Amino acid sequence: MTFRMPPEWAPHERTWMAWPGPNATFTGDDLAESRRAWASVARAVRRFEPVTMVVSPGQAGGARALLGPDIDIVQRELDDAWMRDIGPTFVTDGTQLAAVDWVFNGWGAQEWASWEHDAKIARLVADLVGVPSHSSPLVNEGGGIHVDGDGTVLLTETVQLGPERNPGWTKEEVETEIHAKLGTTRAIWLKRGLTADYPPHGYGTLGHVDIVAAFAGPGVIVAHSQPDPAHPDHELCKENVEMLKSQKDARGRRIEVVEVPAPTVVREEDGAWVDYSYINHYVCNGGVVLCAFDDPRDEIAAGIFRSLYPGRTVTLVDARTIFAGGGGIHCITQQQPRV
Template identity: 90%
Template sequence: MTFRMPPEWAPHERTWMAWPGPNATFSGDDLAESRGAWASVAQAVRRFEPVTVVHSPGQAESARELLGPDIDLVERELDDAWMRDIGPTFVTDGTRLAAVDWVFNGWGAQDWATWEHDEKIARHVADIAGVPVHSSPLVNEGGGIHVDGEGTVLLTETVQLGPERNPGWKKEEVEAEIHAKLGTTRAIWLKRGLTADYPPHGFGTLGHVDIVAAFAGPGVIVAHTQPDPSHPDHELCKENVEMLRSQKDARGRSLEVVEIPAPTVVKEDGKWVDYSYINHYVCNSGVVLCAFDDPRDEIAAGIFRRLYPGRTVTLVDARTIFAAGGGIHCITQQQPRV
């Protein structure tokens, strides 16, 4: 049987995360704040399913102190703490589980990134989970893909087709490799990601899709919109929504696009922000949703409650995570239950 990546709302065996250690992304007070934010997400997810956190040597004490006794810890060398991107993409054929190991090169070999250890984490996680590895020659990260579990995958041209990651690869070649590893048959491409996800705005991924658009069910996509016309993402988001509404998924369904307005805050410290509710995490019986101490937090939570009836929506302050370059989805990685 063909291996495929299940949708995020399918049952999970557990969630994997990585523990922040001192590096270019986290230093001084930022490290302490980041650890607190990562711990809040881990504890929110643990209400619904087991969580394993990978930590660097010498970091077990800090992790246990903040995470508490109910979260599993394993020690492996780390550079950074974005398990969505450095960890494996789990796939299944219905009876067996496997782990896709993409090539990781520091989000396009960015000058602030190091990845000597992170490029090996996918294999370490697969080994701990006891599953075989499917190696890919494609430079890719988990935040750069989103699937519906029924053959459709969302991608971004500036990620998989960017010269920083896959120079010389044609779109058809990228699609063929993605489909071969994920069991998908239809790719929907967004042109780019949000403005603050690119230099010179700080730490960024060069356009990950999981902050812009995500499947919330077969034929249903949640899409980030920026209501403030002064923000450079305002027009981009309008174009994304229009494009997505013109698309069909792998089963020929027209997509229902649910718009999720961005928080009211558009700048922090004089820089545009990419605060987004799209970067959420669906776990067993729950949804862990980014919060920003913003009037639109509860609006977004209400939308997700309607999209996921029967699941508890938990808001977790994600501003510290976004300051480091990502969100709740970026620091979590699901292991499907077989």
């Protein structure tokens, strides 16, 4: 039987995360703030399912003090803390679990990144779970893909086709590898990610899809909308929505697009554009953990997700510190499906 990646709303066995340590992304007061933010997300997820935090050796005591007693801790060497990207992508054939181990190269070998240890984390987590790893030659991260569990996957051209990751690969070759590993049959490509996800805006991923668009059910995609015409993502988001509305999924369903407006804040204090997005959420057993920004649109977004996931509790967690490091709540969590 073919292995496939279940959708995020399918039942989970647990969630995996990685603890921030001192590096180029987290220094001084930023490190302390980031650890508090990661702990807040972990505790929010723990309300709904078990959580395991991978912590660098020697940092378990400080992690335990912030995480509390009911989150599991395992010690392994880490470079950074974005488990969605460095961890395994779990797949199942219906009776057993396996893990896809993509090649990880620091989000396109960016100058601020280090990945000696993070490149090994996917296999180490798979070993901890006790499941086989399926190695892929594709440079890819979990934030660069989003699936509906029915055969469709969302991708962005600047990630899988960018010269920083997979020089020389054609779109057809990428799709063949993605489909083989995820059990998908149809790829929907967005041209690029949000503006602040690229240099010189800081710690970006060069266009991860999980901050722009995500499946929220069969045939349903939530898409980031930037209402402010002054923001460079305004036109990009309009183009994405129109493109997605024109698409069909692997089952032939016309895509329904639910637009989620960005927070009202469009610039950081230094004037740089922000990529604050509610799309970077995490669906867990009985709950949705949603990025919050102390913004008037936080509750609007929460209402949209409550309507999309009736019966699940929507929990808002301040994600501004996480975004300052280059990602959001989805970026720091990785689901292990229940088999």
